[in-house]
Amino acid sequence: MAEEIFILSLVGIVFGCGLVGLIFHNIFSLIKAKINQKNSSGEINPQFFKALGEFKKSTERRIANLEAIINEYEEEKILISDSGSAGDIEIEDEEVRGKSDSKENNNLRNMLNE
Secondary structure, eight states: OHHHHHHHHHHHHHHHHHHHHHHHHHHHHHHHHHHHHHHHTTOOOHHHHHHHHHHHHHHHHHHHHHHHHHHHHHHHHHHHHHHSOOSOOOOOOHHHHOOOOOHHHHHHHHHHHO
């Protein structure tokens, strides 16, 4: 029985030391990676700035195209509203209106015509 307890104790000590060693190794690896990340963040990647410049140019081109389309649309809208007679009021003949005696119906019809 003494041999079994001795073997279990030895296995427990080896396993515990291995587990503690693994935990400390992972902690120190994380600390080392964090330190290396802070040191390497000062490097500037020229490809990133090149891609950023291209993105800026393409975005400016798209915005210019959209502004041109909006200006054309607004000019067409102004031309259409100038050519139309928005201020004229047309009154229908009584034959077209029908022979309704209700005054509310006539008011509604006049409001729709305006």
